[in-house]
Amino acid sequence: MELSIEIFILATLAFGLMAYVIGRLHKQLGSIMTILGSLTIFGGIAYLGFTGGLTGETAYLTFTQFEISEFGLFFAIIVSFVFAMVSFFNPFFIKQYKYPALYSMLFMFSLAGAIGVFFSSNLLYLFFFFEFVVWTSLFLIPMGRSKKAASWYYGFSAAGSFMLLFAILMIYNANNGSFHISGIGSVTGTTQIIVFIFMSGAAFTKLGAFPLHIWLPKVLTNAPDPVSAVFSGGLEKLGAFVALLAIVNMGGIGFIIPSIDMYFGQMIIATLGALTIVFGTLMAIRQDDAKKLLAYSSMSNGGYILVGFSMLTSQGVAGGLYHIVAHAIASTAAFLAIAAVARVAGTTKMKELGGIIHKMPVTYMVYLIAIISMAGIPPMGGFISKWMIFQAVIDKGMIFIAIATVFGSIGSFLYVFRPLAALFLGQELPQFKKTVKEAPFFMLLPMIILSLLSVYTGVLPGVIIDFINKIFVDMQLNYNIVMNGFAIEGYTSGIEGVGPSLLNPLLIACVFGVGVFVAFLIFIVLKKSKKIDLMDTYTAGNFVYTEEHLHYSVDFYAPLERLYEKYIHIMKNFYKSLANKVREFGAFMKYFFFTNKPEITVFWIVALMVFLLWGDVL
Amino acid sequence: MSAILLIAVPLLAAFISILVKKVSPYLLLLVSLFALVYPFFMDMSDVIIGGFDSPIGINLVVNKFALTSLIAVNGLFFLVVAVNIAQYKKLSSILLVALAGLNGLLLTGDLFNLFVFIEISGIAAYLITTTNKKPLQTFNYLVAGTVGSSLYLLGLIILYNMSGTLNMADMATFVEGNGMYTLFPFLLMFIGLGVEAKLLPFNSWVKGILGHSNNLSGAMIASVYATAIALVFGKLLAGVFQIEGTLALIIALVLGITILAGEAMAYASTKAREILLYSSIAQAGIVILLFTVGLGAWATFFAIANGVSKFILFGVVNRLTEEVGSDEMDQLKGSFVNNKLIGVSFTVAALSILGLPLFFGFVVKMNSLIGFFEPDFVSNLPGGNFIFPIIILVASVIEGVYFVKLLTKLWYKDSDVKVNFTPLFKYVVVVLAVALIVFGLFQGEVEELVASLINPGGVFIWN
Amino acid sequence: MIEILMNIGFGLGVATFGFVLQTAMGGINRKIAARLQKRRGPKWYQEFIDIFKLLSKRATSHGWIFDFGVIMALGGIIGTAMFMPITSSIVAFEGYDNFFIFVYLIAVGMLGMAMSASGSGNPLASIGVMRALTTMLAYEVPFMVVVMTIIKLTGTSSLTGIAVAQQTGDFNWFMIALPLGFIVAVMSLMGMLGKKPFETYIAPAEIASGPMVEYGGKQLGMLFIMHEITIFIEVSLFVHLFLGGAETIIMFLIKYFIVYAVLNLVSNVLGRFKIDQVVTFFFKWPLFFAVVQAMIAIHLGWVI
Amino acid sequence: MNSTNNVDFLKSLVEEKYKVNKTEVIDQYQISFEVEQVEVHRLLSELKLEGWKQLSYLSAIDWIDENEFEMVYIVFNWDRPVHVQIRTRIDRDKPVMNSIMPIFEGCKYYEREAHEMFGIKFPGNPDHEKQLVLEEWDDMPPLRKDFDPQAYSDRKFPVREYNNDFVELNGKKSKQKDRLKRAERIEQVGKRGNK
Amino acid sequence: MESTKYTQPVALSKKQVDRKWWEIGDFFRRNSLWMLMYCTGCCAIELPPAMTSAYDMERLGMGPMATPRQADVLLVTGYLSLKTLRRLIYTYEQMSEPKYVVGFGSCTINGGIYHDSHAVINQLDQYIPVDSYVAGCMPNTEAVMNGFVDLIELIKNKKANGWKNYHTNNAWYKKNQIDALGEVRIKDEFHQ
Structure with missing residues (x-):
């Protein structure tokens, strides 16, 4: 059955207004409307997208033109999925906001704007929706802790979107008066360079990449918890979308550097992406607030996406796209887990938390799976995308980018582990024994779905790889990822007699499963161990009775932080x-x-x- | 049913209102309503006054541009008057004179006649600003205004001496020929009108007047007068003036500095009214820039959109300062918490000025920026086609930051003072906000309106 | 399906072979070290006895995460070992022994142990884990740069492919072909094995054997098994990458023994770094040499 | 500035102003004065002004026969290397000595130890009553002469009983009995000695 | 001499099977005794010579381990003041079963030269079960090695079950501890 994408956008706006109206009467009902709204939108787009039922003609919003492109669909499905999952949290957080009804409405409006951006084929109205997302999400931020974050956010996003506007107008001037999206490809000469610079500037601001990243930690820390999950999982992907248009769609910019056969423009983007990774990792390692740490981690993962795209090889771009999926799922799950803890414990500062696992084991498992994927460890999705990006970086032989990516991936072990150890594990602090209890079912549901998905994307990448291949065909890029059986064919070096390096995630998962089973067998056969209390630990003979003394969470990486404390x-x-x-x-x-x-x-x-x-x- | 009534009736009413004091406010309301409604069905022919045909006699030019500007200015005038009449009964005769002056300003096709109407509306403006209870500021405004209009007159005299005609159309044809000599008079006239149009070096009076404005004077000066002057100045710049060489350089410099400095000053100030007045300086700079560059059609709508938003912003801020006592941002914080309707319309107006989607401001700003990038567009200001759009974009980023700071302070803090607005004011403000949204959504109809102001060749019809 | 099961069985065989080999090597090297100090030293199978003694003792547990972490750690490491090729022909999963799998699956093991260590509630364990992760950050970056040079040169990232490339003569052993890279790899290997200069995370004197503070009985036994298999993976990784893999098992055993013995002797002589010294050490000279080696090998093509 | 005139300087300084019961020059680096209990604080503060800034030690000696405690304060001067011992005699039954916290802040723990070991009270020192070294101590302060550790040890800690089964071992006469007699004799001498 | 005629293998009872497993475990336990690096008194100076080349404790499979959880043997080296005893008992209870204690020097046997001190206990056996003693006031290194060999013998002959006694007559031990120490786990200004 055929449905125009415009219906979906109008439907989201309608849901927003309904949520506002109902929200005025009863807070909770308003936020439940957001759940229904975002679920129907996600379901509709995903179902119709896959069955090809989406069309682009516009009956009501006559001034805009829509065009159903594969990569638009790719982004729309991810973002609407993230919105749907996060909306489950709204009813539980609605009480903390100053204007609950306005919150629900703006939540739906930003979803509508995002979908509009991904499908509009007229560049000016791509900017229209881009700006629409900016100001609708702007008013969500001050409902959290601080008010200053909103002006930082608007300052940077406005700068970014006006750079985008300038680039669009330059294209309009160069293609004598046509706003069509394919116009990006047909720009040449100096205007092409100017357009490239300004569009990647816009992408950098939205992704929170190195030079223009100041707003990301401020906003994600101070925004209310569900909003920061939406920001890091969903709205950042707008930046990735613009980056895809700017870096990949426009092809190589500037002269080719012979030794690593990369275009000069792409080389700059890759180095800035690498700087983002290193800077994000270093800053994330020293954060004490869990949300700020996750903010810097999404900044560093944004750097991975940029490095992936700027390789301009099938491995690199596919790695970037796959990383968008894996990162969206993983960082949303991680943010939701921290939100669940913050709702009950009241703070996300690691200094004040400890031993949450004893009361919230499911949240702990969700967070564990999320950070395994974020750190890029095999059974989860993050590994496949990082593997592809590594293959691409090696194929190009870029040493410094390789150092940055390796540093980023190993550094990610460090900073993802910090909340795990300081916030979840360790001694169970007495003040949390009574107040903390497991999150209600409706909060656990989205988190569990997200973790199952990140396991799924890690073990069976087939569906997403086909989707990426369809995108390559749709964007007329001669890239392709070969899948033989369950294995992904990696980097073929062209040296005769040497086959491509294979990665079979299913096999890895099975082997990992067998290993765990063997270990479990060893564990069960032997004598049962005696269960003892956490406080009964080796303290070199001293008698210690207070939990705070036995919980190590303040300045977790002090020796490492001392090395670069002066430059942050x-x-x-x-x-x-x-x-x-x-x-x-x-x-x-x-x-x-x-x-x-x-x-x-x-x-x-x-x-x-x-x-x-x-x-x-x- | 000629256009002369628009000037004659208010003058007559002003005269009667002096005689019969107690009926004057109703008379004022009636006449301003008449002035708003009349342009819709008056005939479109030029009006010759006193039997002498155009090159000698005075004529009133009535075309699409004049019509739209009349409707806009009279509409805003009527709203300002309707909202504030209860508070300022005794000013009704002066307001009637102001109405006559403004209508004359927009209609006249004769340059000297323009000077006369500038004087009339200027005097009415000085008298209105006396209600600010700040005599020194009004005196400054008086001095600056008279200096400006006398410079305009000096330029006009030199021009008349050279060309022998006072009519705008003839003057335009004369100027084509010998552009070289007309640089000096045009500069004089530019400075003259620049004072009234709030361009940077000449607008030292704006801070005094709008900084201490009250309900009536704030809205009147910032929205009605600003729009009228901008439209008239634009008409001259688009049609009569011949801008090239060093004059173009000066104008480019003045406009560029006005826009950027206006935004920077607004960013630097902490008083709500100061922010708005500096932002209106910057907006005036942009409007004049659009007219000089030749994008007259969209410039008119830019001025009108700015006028409407400034009406809402100044109305609300003045009312708040009246209740709270000071317009320092921290004192005003949280005042929208308990009156959401006013808050929403204030936000709509602010976002429309910023040029964010869904609002009239977006349509206007985008199309004027697109105007710069038309393939066949050549701007007569130095610095290529791309410098000024960049300036406008940078300005709107700075503008965005301080407006967001203002909005977050007003919305998201808690306040102790309970401010209540008169239901009439609430009704007017909401209607305007809805108008901004409606115009923002139906971009197709707005484009047709604009198309009517441009002749097929894309040139802005000014007379 | 059967073929996969056969492979998995073969993989388990490789894992047990690795465990037995490394435990024996550990015992022998303890004897060599003792003989250097003119004392008789323990029996060669002492490590076996230690492990089985631990498994026979009655342990204490601090909750489900404490046990789950140990199982996940041992499982992850066994999984990694199953991929490891012994010689270029004996490998459980043909073609799937990608270098990155080893680096990242070891990370699963580390994460499992780290999780259960900090779950044990002892601050010393968390400090030990922090030091382990910091040291990993230090030694992993130069090592990966050198390995990336090798992958770029040989064109494949599968271990057997690299071993074959060194054996069939288009490259001689990377020990000789990339001298600087070899030095860096040795230093990183010592970091990986946790040998003396970089033993900050099991510092018995400072933090009472770091993460293993709270383990006793069977959990400690399982962690010892995991430690042995990890050493097996890392040393055989080094052998395949730098010493040209092995055609026959005996060659593999000899190379394995030489590498492990030399490293053991070197580490017995050295003291222990402070934790930030480890990080600054690895990011100074080794990283510099690794980059220089990469520059020379990839861009200038000078490979001995 | 050799050490001899330091001692003379001190002697002249202290003996003029204070009623010194006994002065004793142990060697060129040690001198001890015995003064009245009342004058101790004034003397210590004056010495401190003179440069004797460090309070090396504070303790007591239990003269059980004269039923008195002798408080000993040792102060030291880094510029003029002389240890000055200020001694006073205080009553043993109700041993109270004002704390010298205002003069030497460091005396807090010394006084606490003196209280724990001798039972001397130090008003002015906020926590001199608290336990410092001995945990769960349930007897009189141990360093008093009339405290008998042997008795405490016998009371609290059971002693290993040896059965004398191996009196005769492969022909040799066991010397166990005379060993016990000698131990007994030593004990007697020990007890009588201090009576 | 038992007859070598083949007899039908008799199924062992559950208890006997455990017994068999326990004997195998004993073999491993006695050949890899890990001592806890906790030197309580002055006899500890005898341990380094036992480890170095002359006597080499390692050939018996003994090596120092950092925490009680990992260690099997607790070496009580030298006199035991009340405060040290409290820590010793706390550490002993943290060790994983089966655990053994070796008492060094005469102070653990009968209080040694400190028998008449108010701070030192006279007989370690009252408070924690001791498996083997090494006599001497600072026992010679041979004596120390003999003590270890005795312990290994005890384990072999299944007589080193001090840790079982600690369980069986725990009350007696606890009473002695309370009598001597007043309270094992103290709570005071320095131990919140």
């Missing part, structure tokens, strides 16, 4: 000084021009007169 505020100070410069310029102009004495105006009139007549009459 460079970027933040840079942007703060920039903002101050603008303020000083304004203050100076105010002081100079707006005094109570009218002679300033007379002076300037005379000055302009003299300036004009300088050449001719005098």
Whole structure:
């Protein structure tokens, strides 16, 4: 059955308004509307997308044109899935917000905007939806802890989207007056370089990549918990979408560097992506607030996506796309788990938490699976995408990018493990024994679905790889990922007699399963061990009775942090000084021009007169 | 049913209102309603006054552009008057004079006549600003205004001496020929009108007036007068002025600095009214820029959109400062918590100025920016086609940051003072907000409206 | 289906072979070290006895995560060992022995142990785990750069492929072909094995044997088995990458013994680094040499 | 500035102003004064001003026969290397000595130890009553002369009983009996000695 | 001499099977005794010579281990003041079963030279079960090695079951401990 994508967008907006109206009457019902809304939207898009039932004609929103492209569908399904999963959390968090009805409405509006971005074929109205997402999500942020994060967010997103607008207008100028999305490919010469720079600038801001990343940690820490999950899982993918258009769709920019046969433009993006990975990892390792840590981890994973895309080989781009899927699922699950803990424990500071696992084991398992995928460890999805990106980086022989990616993936073990050890495991602090209890079923449901999905994407990559191949065909890129049986064919070096390196995730999972079974057998055969309390530990003979003394969670990586403690505020100070410069310029102009004495105006009139007549009459 | 009534009736009413004091407010309401409704069904022919045909006599130009600007200005005027009449009964005669002046300003086709109407509307403006209870600021405004209009007159005299005609159409044909000599008078006229249009070096009066505005003067100066002056100045710049060489350089510099400095000043200030007045300086700069560059059609709608938003913003902020006592951002925080309707319309107006989607501001800003990037577009200002869009975009980023800071403070903090608005004001503000959204959504109809202002060749019809 | 089961059986065989080999090697090397110190040293099968003694003791457990972590650790490591090729012909899963699988599956083992160690509630265990992860961050980066050079040169990332490339002569052993890379790999291997200079995370004097503080009885036994198999994986990885793999098992055993003995002797002489010294050490010279080696080998093509 | 005139300097300094019962120059680096209990604080603060900033030790000696405790304060000066011992005699039954916290902050734990070991009270030291070294101590302060550790040990800790079965071992006469007699004799001498 | 005629193998009872497993376990336990690095008194100075080349404790399979959880043998080396005894009991209870204790020096046997001190206990056996003693006030290294060999013999002949006694007559041990120490796990200003 055929349905136009415009119906879905209007439906989301309608759901938003309904959520607002009902929300005004009864908070909880309003947020339940968001669940129904986002679920129907996700179901519709996914079902119709796969059966080819989506069409692009517009009956009501006549000014926009939509076009169902494979990569648009890819992004739309991921983002709407993330929205659907996070919306399950809304009813439980709605009580904390100042304007609950407005929250539900804006939640649905940002989903509508996101879908609009992915499917619109007219560049101007791609910008229309892009900006629409910006201001709808803008008002969600201040409902959390701090109010300043919203102005940071708007400052950067506005800069990003106006860069995008400038690029679109340049394309419009170059293609003498056509806004069609295919126009991106047909731009040449210096305008192509300018468009490339500005579009990747927009992608960098939305993804939170290195030079323009200051807003990401501020926003994701201070936004309410479900919103930061939506941001890191869903809205960041807008940046990835623009990056895909800018880096991959426009093809190589600038001259080719012979030794690593990469275009110069792509080389710059790759180095900035690598910097993002390293910077994100280093900053994530030293964070004490779990949400801020996850914010920096999504920044570092954004860097992986950029590195993947800028390789311009089938392995690299496929790795980038796969990483979008794996990261969206993993970081949403991780954020939701931390949200579940924050709801009950009240804080996400690791200094104050400990031993949550004893009361919230399911949340712990969800978080464990999420971080295994985020760190890129085999049975989960993250491993496959990181494997592909590594293959691409090696194929190009880029050493420094390789160092950064390796540092990022090993560093990710460190910072994903920190909340695990400091927040979930360790001694069970007395103040949490009574208050903390397992999250209700409706919060566990999305988390479990997300973990099953990240296991699924890790073990059977077939479905997603076919989808990626369809995208390559749709974007007329001559890339292809070969799948023989359950194994993915990696990097074929072209040296005769040497086959491609294979990766069979199913086999790895089975072998891992067998290993665990053997270990379980060894464990069961031997004598049962005596269960003893956590406080009865080896303390070198001392008698210690308070849990805080036996819980190690403050400054977890102190020796590592000491090495780079002095350099962490460079970027933040840079942007703060920039903002101050603008303020000083304004203050100076105010002081100079707006005094109570009218002679300033007379002076300037005379000055302009003299300036004009300088050449001719005098 | 000629257009002259638009000037004559208000003057007559002003005269009567002096005689019969107690009926003047109702008279004012009636006449401003008449001024709003009349343009819809007056005939479109040019009006010759006193039997002398165009090159000598004075004529009123009535075309699509004049019509839209009349409707806009009279509409805003009527709203301002309707909302504030209860509070400022004794100003009704001055307001009637102002109405006459503004209508004359928009209609006249004769340059000297334009000077006369500038004077009339200017004097009415000075008297309105006296209600701010800040005599020094009003005095400054008076000095600056008169200096400006006399400069305009000086430029006009030189031009008249050279060309021998005062009519705009003839002046335009004369100027084509010998552009070289007209640089100096045009600069004078540019500065003259620049003072009133709030361009940077000449607008030292704006901070005093709008900084201490009250309900009536804030809305009147910031939205009605600003729109009217912008449209008239635009008409001159688009049609009459011949801009090239050093004049173009000066104008480019002045406009560029006005836009960027306006935004920076707004970013640097902490008082709500100051933010709005600096933002309106920047918006005025952008409107004038669009007119000089030749994108007159969208510039008119940009001015109108800005006028409407400024009406809402200034109305709300002035009312809040009246209740709270000071317009410092921290004092005003949280005032939308208990009156959501006003808050929503304030936010809609602010977002429309920023140019965010779903609102009229977006349609206007996007199309004017697209105008810059038309393949066959050549701007007569130096610095190629791409400098000014970049300036506008950078300005709107800065603008966005301080508006968001203002909005988050107003919405998300808790306040102790309970502010209540009159139901009429609430009704008007909501209607305008809905208008902004409606115009934002139905972009097709807006484009037709704009198309009517451009002749097939894409040139803006100004007379 | 049968073929897969056969392979899995074969893989388990490889894992047990690895365990037995390494435990014997451990005992022999303890004897060699003792003989150097002019004392008789333990029986060669002492490590077996230790492990079985531990398995026979009655242990204490701190909750389900404490046991689940140990099972996951041992399972992960057994899974990794099943992929390991003994010689270029004897390998459980033909063609699937990709280098990255080993690096990342070892990480599963490490994560399992780390999880159960910090689940044991002892702060010393968490500090030990923190040090283990920091050391891993230190030694892994130079090692991966060198291995990436090898993969780029040989064109494949499967271990048997690399071994064959070194054996059939288009490259001679990477020990000789990439001298700088070899030095870096030795240092990283010592980091991986947790031998003396980089033994910060099992520092018996400072943090009472780090993560293994709370283990006794069978959990400790299982962790010892895991430790032995991990050493087997890392040393045989090194043998395949740098010493040209092996055609026959005897060659493999000899190479394995030489590598492990030399490393053991070197580590017996050295003291122990502080934790931030380990990180700064690895990011100074080894990383510099690795990058230089990569530059020379890939971009300039100078391979001996 | 050799050490001899240091001692003279000290002697002159202390003996003029204070009623010194006994001065004793142990060697060129040690001198001890015995003063009245009341003057101790003034003397210590004056010495501190003179440069004797470090309170090396504070303890007591139990003269059980004269039924007195002798408080000993040892202060030291790093510039003029002389250990000065200030001794006073305080009553043994109700041993109270004002704390010197205001002069030497470091005396807090010394006084606590003195209280635990001798039972001397130090008003002015907030926590001198608390237990410092001995855990769960349930007897009189142990360093008092009238405390008998032997009795405490016998009371609290059971002693291993040896059965004398191996009196005669392969022909040799066991010397166990005379060993016991000698131990007995030593014990008697020990007890009589200190009476 | 038992007859060598083939007899039908008789099925062993559950208890006997466990017995068999326990004997095999004993073989491993006695050949890899890990001592706990906890030197309580002055006799500990005798351990380094036992480890170094002359006597080499390692050939008996003995080596130092850091935590009580991992160790089998607790070496009580030298006199035991009340405070050390409290820590010793706490550590002993943390060790994993089956565990053995070796008492070094005469102080653990009968209080040695500190028999008349108020701070030192006279007989270790009252408080924790001791499997083998090494006499001497600072026993010679041969004596120490003999003590270890005795312990291995005891394990072989299944007589080293001090840890069982600790379970069976736990009350007696506890009473002695309370009498001597007042309270094993103390809670005071320094131990919150």
